[in-house]
Amino acid sequence: xxxxxxxxxxxxxxxxxxxxxxxxxxxxxxxxxxxxxxxxxxxxxxxxxxxxxxxxxxxxxxxxxxxxxxxxxxxxxxxxxxxxxxxxxxxxxxxxxxxxxxxxxxxxxxxxxxxxxxxxxxxxxxxxxxxxxxxxxxxxxxxxxxxxxxxxxxxxxxxxxxxxxxxxxxxxxxxxxxxxxxxxxxxxxxxxxxxxxxxxxxxxxxxxxxxxxxxxxxxxxxxxxxxxxxxxxxxxxxxxxxxxxxxxxxxxxxxxxxxxxxxxxxxxxxxxxxxxxxxxxxxxxxxxxxxxxxxxxxxxxxxxxxxxxxxxxxxxxxxxxxxxxxxxxxxxxxxxxxxxxxxxxxxxxxxxxxxxxxxxxxxxxxxxxxxxxxxxxxxxxxxxxxxxxxxxxxxxxxxxxxxxxxxxxxxxxxxxxxxxxxxxxxxxxxxxxxxxxxxxxxxxxxxxxxxxxxxxxxxxxxxxxxxxxxxxxxxxxxxxxxxxxxxxxxxxxxxxxxxxxxxxxxxxxxxxxxxxxxxxxxxxxxxxxxxxxxxxxxxxxxxxxxxxxxxxxxxxxxxxxxxxxxxxxxxxxxxxxxxxxxxxxxxxxxxxxxxxxxxxxxxxxxxxxxxxxxxxxxxxxxxxxxxxxxxxxxxxxxxxxxxxxxxxxxxxxxxxxxxxxxxxxxxxxxxxxxxxxxxxxxxxxxxxxxxxxxxxxxxxxxxxxxxxxxxxxxxxxxxxxxxxxxxxxxx
Ligand code: DGJ
Numbered sequence: 001x002x003x004x005x006x007x008x009x010x011x012x013x014x015x016x017x018x019x020x021x022x023x024x025x026x027x028x029x030x031x032x033x034x035x036x037x038x039x040x041x042x043x044x045x046x047x048x049x050x051x052x053x054x055x056x057x058x059x060x061x062x063x064x065x066x067x068x069x070x071x072x073x074x075x076x077x078x079x080x081x082x083x084x085x086x087x088x089x090x091x092x093x094x095x096x097x098x099x100x101x102x103x104x105x106x107x108x109x110x111x112x113x114x115x116x117x118x119x120x121x122x123x124x125x126x127x128x129x130x131x132x133x134x135x136x137x138x139x140x141x142x143x144x145x146x147x148x149x150x151x152x153x154x155x156x157x158x159x160x161x162x163x164x165x166x167x168x169x170x171x172x173x174x175x176x177x178x179x180x181x182x183x184x185x186x187x188x189x190x191x192x193x194x195x196x197x198x199x200x201x202x203x204x205x206x207x208x209x210x211x212x213x214x215x216x217x218x219x220x221x222x223x224x225x226x227x228x229x230x231x232x233x234x235x236x237x238x239x240x241x242x243x244x245x246x247x248x249x250x251x252x253x254x255x256x257x258x259x260x261x262x263x264x265x266x267x268x269x270x271x272x273x274x275x276x277x278x279x280x281x282x283x284x285x286x287x288x289x290x291x292x293x294x295x296x297x298x299x300x301x302x303x304x305x306x307x308x309x310x311x312x313x314x315x316x317x318x319x320x321x322x323x324x325x326x327x328x329x330x331x332x333x334x335x336x337x338x339x340x341x342x343x344x345x346x347x348x349x350x351x352x353x354x355x356x357x358x359x360x361x362x363x364x365x366x367x368x369x370x371x372x373x374x375x376x377x378x379x380x381x382x383x384x385x386x387x388x389x390x391x392x393x394x395x396x397x398x399x400x401x402x403x404x405x406x407x408x409x410x411x412x413x414x415x416x417x418x419x420x421x422x423x424x425x426x427x428x429x430x431x432x433x434x435x436x437x438x439x440x441x442x443x444x445x446x447x448x449x450x451x452x453x454x455x456x457x458x459x460x461x462x463x464x465x466x467x468x469x470x471x472x473x474x475x476x477x478x479x480x481x482x483x484x485x486x487x488x489x490x491x492x493x494x495x496x497x498x499x500x501x502x503x504x505x506x507x508x509x510x511x512x513x514x515x516x517x518x519x520x521x522x523x524x525x526x527x528x529x530x531x532x533x534x535x536x537x538x539x540x541x542x543x544x545x546x547x548x549x550x551x552x553x554x555x556x557x558x559x560x561x562x563x564x565x566x567x568x569x570x571x572x573x574x575x576x577x578x579x580x581x582x583x584x585x586x587x588x589x590x591x592x593x594x595x596x597x598x599x600x601x602x603x604x605x606x607x608x609x610x611x612x613x614x615x616x617x618x619x620x621x622x623x624x625x626x627x628x629x630x631x632x633x634x635x636x637x638x639x640x641x642x643x644x645x646x647x648x649x650x651x652x653x654x655x656x657x658x659x660x661x662x663x664x665x666x667x668x669x670x671x672x673x674x675x676x677x678x679x680x681x682x683x684x685x686x687x688x689x690x691x692x693x694x695x696x697x698x699x700x701x702x703x704x705x706x707x708x709x710x711x712x713x714x715x716x717x718x719x720x721x722x723x724x725x726x727x728x729x730x731x
Contacts (some may be wrong), residue, residue, distance in 0.1 A: 001156035003111045003135045012109070012135060013043050014161060016154040019301045021161055023077055023137075024049075029105040031077040031137060031150070033186045036161075037247065038303050047188070049074070054268070058084040073268060075186035078139065078150055078165065080104055087272050088216070088264050090184040091167065092279070094176040095144060104139040104148055111135050115153045115162075120507055122254055122541030123296040124153075124162055124320050131156050131320075145171020145288075155320075158312050161299045168291040176496075177284040181260075181276030182253065182294040190214075190269040191239060195306075196261070197231040197563050202551035202584050204228050204532035205563035207646050212236070212271065218262030222280050224449070224485030224502050225256060225529060226536040232259040233567050235309065236273065243641055244305045244684065251275050252313065252567055254321075255295040256538035257506035258282065281488070283499040298537065306566065307684070311638055314569040318636070321537055322544040322572070324517065326524045330631050331545065331571065331602050332409060333361070333624055334476070338368035339552065339578050340608035343377050345370065347392050347399050351406075356609040358406040360617060361624040364476055365403050366411035366604075371396070373423060379446045382418040383425030385464040396472040404473060411476030411524075412468070416461050417509065418447045418482065432457050434501065436489040444483035453490045453504030458512050469520050477520075479513075479543060481529040506538075513542040526574055532560070535568060545572050545602055552578035552606060554589045554597040555721060558645040558668055561601055562653070570655070571635035575601030577620070579608070591616055593723045595623040596666050600653065602635065603627045630664055630727075633657045640684040642667075649673060652681055660687040661730040667713055669722045682710035691731040700731045 004013045010025040011034070022034040022043045035043060057072035060083050071085035081089040082101035094100050114129035126132045134153045140146065147168040154161050163183040169175045192212045196219045197205040210217075219230040226232050232253035238246045251273060253259050258278035265271050275297050284292055298316065302309035319327070335357040341349060354365040372388055373381025381388075387396050400410035419426050419433050421443070426433070433448035435441050441448055451457050469477070490501045517525055525543035527534060531550035539546065546568075549560045557575065564573055575598040580588040598604070605620065612620065627634075634655050642652035642665070654665040663686055686692065688704040706728075717724055 001133065001154060003133045003152075003154060005109070005111065009045070011043060012137075014135065014152060014154045015039060016161055017157055017159045018303070019159040019161065021152070021154070025106045026074070030071070030074060031106050031139065033075040033077050036185060036249070037301060057086070060084050075188055075270065076184065077137075078104065078148060078184055079186075079272075087266055088262065088274060089179065090181045090274055091148070091165070091177070092179040093146065094178055096173045100178065102141045102144065102146055104141050104146070107138045107140045109135060109137045116151075118164060118293055118296060120510060121293060121295050122321075122510060122538045123164075124160075124254070124298060124316060125323075126320065144173070144175070145169060146175065155316070158316055159301050160312060160316050161301075162296050163299065164296045165294045166291055167286065167294070169286040169288055172288055174288065175286045177286060177292055179276075179279035179282070180284070180292060180294050181274045182297040183251070183273070183275055183299070185249075185273045185299070187236070187271040187273070190265040190271045192236040192263075192271060193239060193241070194263055195235040195237055197233055197566065199228050199230075199563075201228050201530050201533065202549060203556070204535065204549050204560050205231055205566070206559055207563050207566065207644075209237070211239075212263060212265055214265045214267075216262055216264045218260060220260040220278050220280070221258050222278055224258060224488065224505065225481065225534050226259065226538070227484070228530070228533040231567070232261060232275075232536055234261045234263065234273070234275070235306070236263065236271070237306070242305050243307045243644070246303075246305050248300075248302045248306055248309045249273075250300040250302070250309045250313065250567070252298045252300075252537055253295065254298060254537040254541070255506065256509070256534050256536050258502055277503060281499055282503065284503065285497055285500070295538070307640060310566050310641075313567045314639060317537060317540055318569040318571060321541055323541065324544065325521055326544055328636070331524070331635060332363040332476070333627060334364040334366050334411065334604040335362045335609060336366040336368055336478075336576065336604060336606045339583055339606045343370040343375065345391065347394060350399065351402055352610050353608060354403050354406055354408055356612075356617070357605070358408050360609065360621045361628070362408065362605060364409040364411055366413065366476060366478060367399070368413040368478065369415070369480070371412070380420045380422035382415055382420040382447050383423045383450070385414070385416075385468055387468075396468065396474075400472040400474060409475035410473060411478065412474050413478045413480060414465055415480040415482060416465050416512065417450050417452060419450050420447050431491040434485055434488055434490065434505070436487045439487050442486040444486070447483055449483065449485050451490050451501075451505070452508030452512065453501050454492055454508070458508045462512050462515050465516055466519055469516070469523065474523060476524045476526065478547065479525060479527050481534060510538070510542070517542050532564065535564060540568070540572055545574055547574040548601065551584045552576050553582040553585045553587050554594045555587060555670055556585055557597050558651045558670075561597070562641065562645050562651060565639060565641065565653075570601055570639055573601035574604060575599075576604040576606035577623070578606045579611075589721045590723075591619050593668070593721055595619070596723045596725060597668070599623065599627050599630070599634065600666055603631070633662055633664060638685055642681060642684065645670075649676075650679065654683060654685065656685045660685070660690070663692065663726075663728040665711070665726040665728075667724045669717065671720050672718055672722075678715055679713040680710040681713055683707055687730070692728040693731040695727040695729055
């Protein structure tokens with residue numbers, strides 16, 4: 001591992017675990033991309049750049065006599081607009097005179113151990129300096145005093161390179177950023193498939209893979225949140241790449257707001273990938289002496305398919321993105337009252353559910369929406385973070401104490417970023433929401449978005465949330481966010497900064513999250529946005545788990561959890577057993593199936609436990625006690641996908657601990673079909689030289705047999721919505 005600079009050839013060779021990334025300085029000026037892929041010992045220009053006259057690819061002024069040199073055909077690290085490169089640039093800046101032309105050239109670089117912090121932004125980190133090395137390359141446009149520092153970090157133990165850019169105005173005049181991506185990678189071919197995660201509310205992170213075509217393919221959000229609709233993740237895969245074989249280049253944006261991730265295939269079949277804050281409806285004024293730090297992007301290279309890419313993201317995010325007291329701790333099994341009561345509860349009802357939960361071994365009770373202000377439904381009170389004594393006469397303190405007497409922890413729901421028009425906060429501060437003067441304010445779920453770009457708004461909300469957290473023994477917080485931004489504007493920003501609002505909002509949000517989570521380091525925070533609408537690495541930095549989806553149906557969850565697992569670790573995925581018929585899709589599945597799907601994530605329950613029959617309670621008790629035995633393996637082990645729900649009727653995945661001594665395999669079948677083949681499931685990730693015993697039996701199989709021969713899925717599984725589990729321990 002390390003970053004090496006060859007001063008003769010002017011080449012940087014960045015080496016992470018088994019990955020090489022090579023950058024060259026051409027003509028002492030241009031920063032060119034030379035290679036990214038499987039690690040090599042030394043780069044000796046075997047794929048040296050070739051130049052030829054290409055019509056309509058112009059020549060920069062100083063090369064006007066050389067028709068073979070054009071930025072349009074040069075693979076670059078941070079390309080600009082306006083001087084012969086006609087592809088999409090990595091950034092764009094407008095000067096006071098209206099011009100959008102810039103010309104960055106290499107100036108200098110530094111290589112340091114470790115990984116510097118990105119001030120005010122979430123990012124991956126190291127625990128000691130030997131884990132990573134960072135290269136900072138400075139480029140300048142001397143005419144206007146523009147300086148751009150490109151930041152690359154390589155991780156020693158993982159095939160990960162992170163990137164960001166810092167843009168500084170060293171000139172005298174203000175500059176306006178119109179676009180500031182965090183990365184650009186120019187591949188010299190286009191033989192890829194483009195994979196991304198699309199979705200909707202209650203249908204998050206579905207996988208779509210399609211051949212990369214000429215032109216631009218992109219996913220984005222302009223909703224003010226990373227969104228249910230598109231996750232800030234894309235991957236380029238070689239055509240023959242599968243779950244277990246072939247090359248994958250994965251890109252993930254460590255940010256929770258508007259983003260753009262795009263791949264552009266140009267006329268010569270080169271592919272340019274850029275990723276960053278969405279330039280749509282964005283600009284940022286940089287006064288003389290000011291700088292702008294782009295959020296981080298994480299790039300993962302895998303030569304062993306999507307599975308290995310996912311395990312790399314999982315390891316990085318579990319250990320070097322998530323933080324805090326709970327990062328490495330087994331997470332409590334919770335029961336949440338949302339689908340049990342919605343807004344219709346009082347302390348008696350809550351205590352009944354909690355008591356039943358405690359009898360069944362559940363460890364944490366979470367009081368969801370409706371405990372504050374006068375919130376009998378979703379029409380009022382957001383912002384009034386004061387307990388509703390009509391529902392909870394003894395207050396939160398007394399309720400939490402009673403729940404603790406049941407030997408359970410107590411958790412609470414908030415939606416700190418929102419304001420109801422029918423709230424005291426709105427009556428006092430009608431200009432505290434995002435809005436545009438004289439325009440009406442569009443509501444969504446009867447609410448408006450607080451203007452977190454303003455310090456006084458952030459201060460007041462931080463205080464209100466902290467006051468509640470200090471008022472009772474609260475061990476867990478669910479941080480919700482239930483609408484996207486419209487009429488984006490801030491009452492305090494001048495006209496030429498209005499397009500900064502949505503990014504300033506996210507910076508404000510991160511500040512608030514930082515302050516609240518640091519003030520209460522022992523509280524476990526789970527983020528949520530109408531389910532998984534903000535399941536992104538930006539939020540995971542502050543809150544180590546996320547409510548995966550409002551859709552709790554076991555069958556829908558197969559796709560949602562499978563898709564989510566492409567990037568995000570299992571421990572981060574909240575997964576609950578809920579009632580049947582399911583409230584979102586009205587399907588009926590067995591408690592066993594619901595349990596196995598939820599146990600494939602961070603297990604919880606979200607139903608009125610008091611309404612279960614004695615048999616069902618006994619089954620839940622068994623699930624809870626079983627999950628307690630296996631949760632370290634599920635939450636902190638390695639995850640292998642065996643069968644994809646996007647390919648057909650079956651889903652299967654397995655969890656294996658780091659020592660490879662314990663394995664759990666889950667198999668699910670959606671519909672019973674005539675003439676279904678009798679399936680054999682081949683395991684992955686296990687030690688082929690060791691023996692494994694099927695727990696509870698005396699059957700022992702070699703790891704090689706389980707891997708190469710496989711397991712018969714029992715033929716007696718019949719009917720719709722079936723599931724099966726195998727649990728092995730090394731013999
Ligand atoms: C949306 C969340 O995803 C649900 O789990 C629940 O907390 C509701 N909001 C409450 O309003």
